[in-house]
Amino acid sequence: MTKLRFDGKVAIVTGAGRGVGRVHALTLASRGAKVVVADRGVAVDGSGGSAGPADEVVAQIKAAGGQAIASYGSVASEADCAAVVKLAVDTFGRFDILINNAGISEPEFFEDQTPEQFRRMVEVHYLGTVYMTQAAWPHLVKSGRGRLVNTCSEGSAGVFPKNTPYGGAKGGVLGFTLTLATESLKNGVHVNGFSPRNTTRMSTAEVMATVSGRPAEVFEPYINKLTPELASPAAVWLAHDSCAYNGVILAAGGGQVLRMAIMENEGFVSDDMTLEAIADHAEQILDMSKAVHFGIGGQAKAGVSQ
Known part of the structure; x- marks a missing residue:
């Protein structure tokens, strides 16, 4: 098996100071x-900030003989995103890969969430992904084989309660990723998404206990097996030239590793659609046993675009 390498490539990873990033x-x-290594070094809820996490990763890379530089801006700032990209190009002369990974979390029931909490999640997760991508896009196109990997989340599929701001913002990232993929190949850029199932500051046993209302001990036997090292390879593979998807x-x-996709079934068809007809055929409408991919998900390989 040939080892996949990234020689000559320049990558930006946001939220790279800790966890899977x-x-x-x-x-x-x-x-x-x-x-x-782009990381503002904030707390889980986005407060504070420190250069420490990014600097530590850069030091570790250099100690192993690699090349890296730290950036401490906020993905919620258009100016900071532009500065991260400029730093990459000014330092290394080019830019080929962007992995949008930065994120925050503040789980509470919907009725206890404030508009500011929703706004903050959208600014970091959704707009942060958009701002970074907009700043990076000309360079990804210029690369000729640009790779964009956006961190999505199963939280946008309604997996956990107490996550409406987070799930909503990540739903935006999912839609942005799939929609951008419908037009990206004309520029030679491949756009894909990565949903990590790993233990980070946002998914410890204690956090899962808070979200689910169950004791932390319930999650400890298996959550400790969900290391970032076992999740990350999928995202990094999506960033490699050999990935044609x-x-x-x-x-x-x-x-x-598994694939997530939006699916659709044949549903129910009638020339005389009424409430009663829908009620009578609800089981058929909801039956996904013969569902097929919907949208770009069904035409994922390189060279195929809607």
């Missing part, structure tokens, strides 16, 4: 990429 950065650097969302964790 840190592993993305370390893996890319260990396989030859020059890496911009476009418009794919991969979920990974605990030694498993």
